[in-house]
Amino acid sequence: MGLLKIEVDLLIRAKWIFPVNGFADSIQNGEVAIKDGKIKYLGSKMPENWQAKNVVELPNNALLPGFVNSHCHAASTVFRAQSEDGEGGRALYTVAFRGEGLIESDDWAIMAKLGVLEMAKAGITTLNDFWYAPDDMGAAALATGLRMQLATEILDVDKNLIPNGDYTRFSKIGERTLRNGVEAANRWHGRNNGLVTSRLGPHAIDTVSEGLFRECVKEARKNGWGLHTHAAQSRQEVDYIRKKTGVGPVTWLGDLGLLGSDWVLAHLTFADNSDLNAALEHDIGYAHAASIYPRRGTYPDLNGARSKGIRSGMASDWLLNDPFEIMRVMLSATRLAASDYKALSSYEALELATAGAADVIGLGDRIGRLKVGYEADIISVALDRPHMQPFYGTVTSLVWHARASDVTHSWVKGKPVVVDGEVEGINERDALDTFQSRLNHLGEIIRSLGGVTRTDPCPCCT
Ligand SMILES: [Zn+2]
Numbered sequence: 001m002g003l004l005k006i007e008v009d010l011l012i013r014a015k016w017i018f019p020v021n022g023f024a025d026s027i028q029n030g031e032v033a034i035k036d037g038k039i040k041y042l043g044s045k046m047p048e049n050w051q052a053k054n055v056v057e058l059p060n061n062a063l064l065p066g067f068v069n070s071h072c073h074a075a076s077t078v079f080r081a082q083s084e085d086g087e088g089g090r091a092l093y094t095v096a097f098r099g100e101g102l103i104e105s106d107d108w109a110i111m112a113k114l115g116v117l118e119m120a121k122a123g124i125t126t127l128n129d130f131w132y133a134p135d136d137m138g139a140a141a142l143a144t145g146l147r148m149q150l151a152t153e154i155l156d157v158d159k160n161l162i163p164n165g166d167y168t169r170f171s172k173i174g175e176r177t178l179r180n181g182v183e184a185a186n187r188w189h190g191r192n193n194g195l196v197t198s199r200l201g202p203h204a205i206d207t208v209s210e211g212l213f214r215e216c217v218k219e220a221r222k223n224g225w226g227l228h229t230h231a232a233q234s235r236q237e238v239d240y241i242r243k244k245t246g247v248g249p250v251t252w253l254g255d256l257g258l259l260g261s262d263w264v265l266a267h268l269t270f271a272d273n274s275d276l277n278a279a280l281e282h283d284i285g286y287a288h289a290a291s292i293y294p295r296r297g298t299y300p301d302l303n304g305a306r307s308k309g310i311r312s313g314m315a316s317d318w319l320l321n322d323p324f325e326i327m328r329v330m331l332s333a334t335r336l337a338a339s340d341y342k343a344l345s346s347y348e349a350l351e352l353a354t355a356g357a358a359d360v361i362g363l364g365d366r367i368g369r370l371k372v373g374y375e376a377d378i379i380s381v382a383l384d385r386p387h388m389q390p391f392y393g394t395v396t397s398l399v400w401h402a403r404a405s406d407v408t409h410s411w412v413k414g415k416p417v418v419v420d421g422e423v424e425g426i427n428e429r430d431a432l433d434t435f436q437s438r439l440n441h442l443g444e445i446i447r448s449l450g451g452v453t454r455t456d457p458c459p460c461c462t
Contacts, residue, residue, distance in 0.1 A: 003049035008033040008040055010376075010414055011052035015383060016062040016393050017042065019370040020354050024347040024395045032063060034376040037413035042370055058409070060384040062391075062398060064350075065370050066125025066377035066410055067323040068357035071228070071266040071287030071315035073131045074115030074140075075108050077435070078442050080319045082451045084295055095451040097159040100132060102445045107438055112136035113431040119321050120144055120423045122404035123379040125412050128264060128287070128315075128361045130201045130228050134184040141196045143425035145417050147377065149361055150188050151201030151228045152181040156212050167206065167240060174212045178219070185225050195413065199226040199264070205249035206237035210256060217258050226262045226362060232275060233267040247274065254278035261285075264360055266315060269293060269300045276301070280308045285360030288352070289317035290330035299333045303343060311364075313357025322404035323353050331399070346399040379418075380409040 010033070017030040019042060033041035033050060041050070082095045112133045119127060126147040129137050134150045141148040156174030157167055185198035200220040202208040208216070208229075220227050232238055232249050241249045251274045253259050259282035266287040268275065279286060286305050293299045305312050314326055327349040334344040358368025367377045381402050383391045388406070391397050410418040417424055446452075 006047070006050045008035040008046070008050055008052050009054065010034040010411075011046065011055045012058065012063060012378065012380075012411075013055065014058040014061050014063045014380065016391075017370065018062060018064050018350075018395060018398065020065050020347075020351055021369050021371055024345075026393050026395070028393060030063075032370065032376070032378065034411075034414040037375055037415070039370060039372050039374050039376050042372055056409070058380050061380040061382055061408060063370065064123075064379050064381060064398070065354040065368055066379050066412065067123050067353050068126040068128075068313065068361065068363070068368055069119060069124045069316050069321075069323075070128050070285065070313045070357040070360040071264060071289060071317060072115075072119070072127055072129050072321070073318040074119060074127060074129050074137060074321075075112040075131050075133045076318035077111040077114050078103065078107070078446065082446065084319070094163045095446065095449045097162060098449050099445055099451070101159065102448075103132075103442070105133075107442060108133035109136040109139075110431060110434045110438065112140055113426055114435055115321070116140040116144060116146065117423050117426055117428055117431060119316070120146060120410065120418055121407060121421065122322050122324075123381070123407035123410060123418075124316075124321070124323060125377040125379065125410050125417065126358070126361070126363070126367065128199070128228065130199075130266075134188060138188045138191065138196060140426065142192055144423055145192070145195070145412050145415050145425065147195045147367070147412050149197050149199055149226065149228075150184065151199040152177070152184045153201055153203045154178050154181045154212065154216055155203040155207040156209050157207045159207075162207065165236065165240070169209050174209070174215075178212065178215055181216070182219050182223075185220075185223065189223070189225060193413075197225070198223075199228040201228045204230040204233060204237060205253060206234075206240045213253065213256070213258055220262065226264065228264045228266075230267055231265040232271040233269055235270055238270045248272050248278075250275035250284075251278045254282050259284055262362070266317065267292075267300065268305065269298060271300065273304075276305055276308055276310065279305070279310050283311070285362070286310050286312045287315035287357075287360055288312055288330070289315040289326075290333060291320045291326045292317045294329060294333050299337050301337075302330070302334055303338065311356070311359045312352060313355075313360035314353040315357070324399070324402050324404060324406075327353055327399050346396045350395055350399050376411055376414040378411045379407055382406045382408050 017027040189198035261283040263284040355368035
């Protein structure tokens with residue numbers, strides 16, 4: 001009598017596999033077998049008595065854990081090129097904050113689609129998103145099968161007044177945005193068999209009052225949702241909180257007894273040592289958006305946070321959503337800040353973009369590594385491209401030379417999301433055409449706020 005047959009749902013064979021499992025190991029000519037959404041086997045060859053219902057052969061590709069984006073605003077397309085060359089705070093507070101309220105829901109919907117397409121194609125399999133359009137993001141999660149954590153912005157200031165440093169509190173805005181946040185969280189938590197979950201998103205430490213923070217924490221913990229905010233992201237915020245409370249923003253929230261491991265804090269750009277100690281003490285997850293900071297002439301103390309033991313991981317925040325480029329910015333900036341090429345290794349950058357970011361959003365025991373028993377969130381990167389030659393099977397080659405456009409496939413919990421470079425469930429051509437049809441309208445909004453567009457004729461030619 002032969003061995004009992006074991007059936008798996010999917011077998012992926014690839015030239016290389018990089019499990020990101022604690023050190024820079026790799027498997028050449030390896031296989032990953034998946035059953036019920038989980039990795040059942042990972043190695044050179046699955047046992048003889050196992051059979052796969054489906055087999056995907058990728059003889060010129062590397063498999064990696066899917067990238068995890070621990071803080072992003074996928075629907076932010078319209079603000080691209082508005083803040084990259086300007087003083088960060090000004091562009092953020094004047095164009096983006098004021099522009100948000102002028103954009104209509106149909107436009108958010110199309111921008112959510114574009115952002116999700118862009119991230120999925122770049123190998124991001126999990127998004128911790130935070131913006132105005134949770135229903136559009138949720139719809140995109142259902143259409144594509146991506147894993148998402150969703151939050152809607154909650155605040156009690158008028159964003160039109162913030163650029164002038166006017167932090168007058170409006171309880172009506174607070175009540176409305178909290179209600180919207182709670183309703184959206186109720187609508188989306190647990191959808192798509194638990195792939196979509198909710199957070200509450202008090203916007204930032206300067207734009208939310210103590211009372212509203214307390215309400216958010218109470219609601220989130222009552223319902224089992226996480227929390228997500230921007231912390232120490234601008235000098236204006238830190239100056240305002242220091243003036244009001246005498247301490248930094250993270251220290252302040254910690255002192256109020258509100259922080260905990262259910263929080264994701266984005267940026268910590270202007271956090272001081274006391275803020276970092278508070279972050280560690282309360283075990284928050286730190287979302288580090290490497291590509292945002294250097295262009296504004298600054299860089300948060302990533303290694304300071306890591307060396308303290310703060311759970312840290314990659315985020316894109318907005319506008320630039322290529323994890324490979326983000327890893328390279330992270331490596332270069334961290335090494336430059338320390339004047340030491342050993343300050344961050346390629347493997348550590350890859351780990352921050354996968355397992356580290358999964359840990360930040362509370363999923364570190366389920367995704368972010370390729371490991372038996374983990375959920376099968378996997379991407380495939382093409383190696384048969386000129387810029388990937390020669391490939392000797394090292395993490396260094398992948399991290400320093402691969403590009404978002406090299407991602408050919410992705411799976412979330414064993415189900416395909418990207419197949420041969422195309423995203424399942426969203427028509428890319430339709431999304432691009434619809435966005436183009438709205439471009440003049442959106443450009444008018446941006447220009448009315450003093451943003452930069454070039455829809456006028458070139459002055460040299462008129
Ligand atoms: Zn952000």
